[in-house]
Amino acid sequence: MASDIVSWIAVSLILATSTAMLVNRDWRVSLGALAVQYMAAFWLVTRHMPFVMGSAKLITGWMVVAALGMTRLGLSDIEEENEETFWPRGQWFRVILIAIVALVAAGSTPRIETAIPGLGLPVIAGSLILIGAGLIHLGVTSDLLRVILGLLTLLTGFEILYAAVESSILVAGLLAIINLGLGLVGSYLLIAGHYPPEPEEEETT
Amino acid sequence: MSAPILWILLPFIAGILILFLLREDTAPIAGGAVAVVLALTALAVPIDVALLLGPFSLKISSSIQFFGRSFILNTADGPLLAVIYGLAALWFFGTQASTTKNRFVSIGLMIVALLTASIAVEPFLFAALLLEMAAMLVIPLLVLPYQKPGRGVVRFLIYQTLAMPFILFSGWMLAGVEASPGDLGTTTQAGTMLGLGFAFLLGVFPLYNWIPMLMEEASPYATGFLLWALPTFTVIFALGFLDRYTWLHTSPQLSNVIMYAGVFMVASAGIFAALQRHLGRIMGYAAIAETGLFVLAMSLKSAEIVNVTFLLLIPRGLELAVWALALSIIKRKVYSLRFSEVQGLARSYPVAVAALIFAHLSMAGFPLLAGFPARMALWQELAAQSLTVSFWAFVGLFGLLIAAIRSLAVFVMAEEDKSWEFNESWIQAAMLGLGVIGLFILGIFPQVVQLFLSNLPALFDHLGQ
Numbered sequence: 001m002a003s004d005i006v007s008w009i010a011v012s013l014i015l016a017t018s019t020a021m022l023v024n025r026d027w028r029v030s031l032g033a034l035a036v037q038y039m040a041a042f043w044l045v046t047r048h049m050p051f052v053m054g055s056a057k058l059i060t061g062w063m064v065v066a067a068l069g070m071t072r073l074g075l076s077d078i079e080e081e082n083e084e085t086f087w088p089r090g091q092w093f094r095v096i097l098i099a100i101v102a103l104v105a106a107g108s109t110p111r112i113e114t115a116i117p118g119l120g121l122p123v124i125a126g127s128l129i130l131i132g133a134g135l136i137h138l139g140v141t142s143d144l145l146r147v148i149l150g151l152l153t154l155l156t157g158f159e160i161l162y163a164a165v166e167s168s169i170l171v172a173g174l175l176a177i178i179n180l181g182l183g184l185v186g187s188y189l190l191i192a193g194h195y196p197p198e199p200e201e202e203e204t205t
Numbered sequence: 206m207s208a209p210i211l212w213i214l215l216p217f218i219a220g221i222l223i224l225f226l227l228r229e230d231t232a233p234i235a236g237g238a239v240a241v242v243l244a245l246t247a248l249a250v251p252i253d254v255a256l257l258l259g260p261f262s263l264k265i266s267s268s269i270q271f272f273g274r275s276f277i278l279n280t281a282d283g284p285l286l287a288v289i290y291g292l293a294a295l296w297f298f299g300t301q302a303s304t305t306k307n308r309f310v311s312i313g314l315m316i317v318a319l320l321t322a323s324i325a326v327e328p329f330l331f332a333a334l335l336l337e338m339a340a341m342l343v344i345p346l347l348v349l350p351y352q353k354p355g356r357g358v359v360r361f362l363i364y365q366t367l368a369m370p371f372i373l374f375s376g377w378m379l380a381g382v383e384a385s386p387g388d389l390g391t392t393t394q395a396g397t398m399l400g401l402g403f404a405f406l407l408g409v410f411p412l413y414n415w416i417p418m419l420m421e422e423a424s425p426y427a428t429g430f431l432l433w434a435l436p437t438f439t440v441i442f443a444l445g446f447l448d449r450y451t452w453l454h455t456s457p458q459l460s461n462v463i464m465y466a467g468v469f470m471v472a473s474a475g476i477f478a479a480l481q482r483h484l485g486r487i488m489g490y491a492a493i494a495e496t497g498l499f500v501l502a503m504s505l506k507s508a509e510i511v512n513v514t515f516l517l518l519i520p521r522g523l524e525l526a527v528w529a530l531a532l533s534i535i536k537r538k539v540y541s542l543r544f545s546e547v548q549g550l551a552r553s554y555p556v557a558v559a560a561l562i563f564a565h566l567s568m569a570g571f572p573l574l575a576g577f578p579a580r581m582a583l584w585q586e587l588a589a590q591s592l593t594v595s596f597w598a599f600v601g602l603f604g605l606l607i608a609a610i611r612s613l614a615v616f617v618m619a620e621e622d623k624s625w626e627f628n629e630s631w632i633q634a635a636m637l638g639l640g641v642i643g644l645f646i647l648g649i650f651p652q653v654v655q656l657f658l659s660n661l662p663a664l665f666d667h668l669g670q
Contacts, residue, residue: 162370162373165377166377168273168274169273170274178337178338181342189344191350192351195350
């Protein structure tokens with residue numbers, strides 16, 4: 001019973017952090033929200049996975065946040081937030097989008113639980129909210145950091161659900177590598193173009 | 206020694222060592238040599254068979270356990286490994302001629318090793334994870350440290366990442382379908398998930414928009430390598446699905462969906478290619494059309510499905526390598542690959558231009574070139590199933606032919622008094638010349654690939670049997 005309450009708190013946290021990431025334009029807030037999101041996801045993952053494997057996901061997630069944060073910190077703020085070409089771009093529009101995701105998740109969670117019994121309502125709800133939020137993120141932004149955040153959010157949602165059906169160590173390890181890889185690729189893409197070419201490299205495009 | 210260590214771990218470690226220890230100019234030779242040795246070993250040494258070498262007995266075991274799961278490379282994988290590492294060697298040796306550096310060989314070796322792991326891992330649907338890892342490793346090749354990432358590379362990353370969850374989930378759902386085959390709802394959901402996963406991976410219409418973008422913004426050689434490596438292994442992965450879940454292949458509805466997806470790719474890419482004014486984008490669309498042919502081959506209801514698919518796979522590596530090398534050489538001379546910039550270049554870069562046109566014609570299925578026998582075989586099988594689909598596949602290839610003729614017209618549109626020059630280095634001319642000879646050999650004597658093809662159906666339990 002107590003663990004169920006904590007699970008629903010984790011789902012609420014996921015909804016709050018997803019909204020914060022989508023609505024807030026400050027990269028520090030977004031990365032902080034992502035770090036909290038990983039904590040909530042950790043709790044939901046450990047409903048079906050051993051604690052150690054769940055904590056590996058948490059640590060990997062925080063490492064990704066650290067890598068992205070340190071990279072972004074080194075870049076100038078002049079380039080912050082290239083104005084999106086997507087329209088409409090208001091904050092309320094994004095809030096409505098996340099509300100739609102929450103409604104869809106609320107509607108489909110019991111149906112999925114019926115189709116795949118044993119997953120647990122909070123696990124399904126948390127996972128669907130993250131997947132939906134990730135997809136919205138990818139749909140409304142072309143900013144590199146936000147694209148990476150969207151992909152990480154989507155993957156986290158998928159991992160929560162997949163942990164319930166597949167608990168292989170190899171899969172957990174490979175998913176951790178992919179998360180870390182996405183963080184590193186994101187960092188690489190963020191800093192690419194900020195350094196002048198070396199004389200030798202200039203000739204090799 | 207086990208096969209996964211030899212063909213997965215060893216090249217991966219070799220890639221890391223080359224990255225840290227060797228200079229850019231020696232890396233192609235080292236990487237190419239590693240790939241050649243691995244290809245020859247795959248060809249000469251059968252897996253899981255004891256060989257007596259004088260007093261010594263040598264046996265390469267087929268599997269290895271890793272975190273509770275197996276990586277298995279069987280005897281039947283030998284020819285496939287030989288083809289993969291042989292073609293990879295071609296790409297690595299060509300690196301020096303294309304002057305593409307930026308860690309291409311070292312990262313390329315690691316990518317090929319990861320992709321080989323994707324065909325070895327059991328359960329095979331975990332391959333989706335390894336394909337995603339390989340896709341992420343490609344990014345440093347596509348975006349140089351001093352270059353701002355474009356939209357193409359971001360879309361590539363998004364699409365490849367989206368593919369993985371779809372495929373992993375569909376694999377899990379397909380197991381449920383096997384348990385209760387009468388459940389139409391689950392079957393439809395699993396089929397849709399799987400279809401979406403492969404649509405993202407292979408770039409099925411309209412999800413291929415990143416390919417022409419990438420050809421414009423990234424190095425043609427690195428993009429060409431990506432367009433060879435990822436679809437090749439994705440197709441093998443997809444064949445694994447068709448083999449494992451036979452109902453996917455026998456279901457008329459799913460088969461039709463695969464067929465129409467394939468023909469849409471071929472026709473649309475061919476038509477778009479004919480309308481382009483950028484050499485890189487034309488190559489991108491040609492690669493899309495070729496991937497469409499793979500998808501079409503996978504929809505065949507005959508026992509020739511494996512043979513036709515692999516017959517398409519082998520020339521693709523050579524065609525793309527020659528085309529990408531020629532484009533890289535041309536790109537060093539001109540600012541952009543737009544028609545207006547490359548006009549009349551046939552007189553100053555005759556070897557590169559000739560190689561590019563031959564590779565293009567081969568992909569369009571021009572007779573006597575490498576692509577022709579595979580397209581003939583596919584057409585023959587396809588015509589027995591649907592004449593309409595065969596017609597639209599022809600339209601796509603005709604579009605590629607028009608694009609080749611337009612490119613040729615632009616290349617030879619030089620001023621009359623301009624003299625002929627050879628600006629390619631000897632190594633560039635030699636690599637391109639060898640590539641073009643290879644295109645003709647595969648076109649005139651297609652039976653040479655029979656050495657590899659004859660055992661490949663054994664890779665699958667049901668397909669092609």
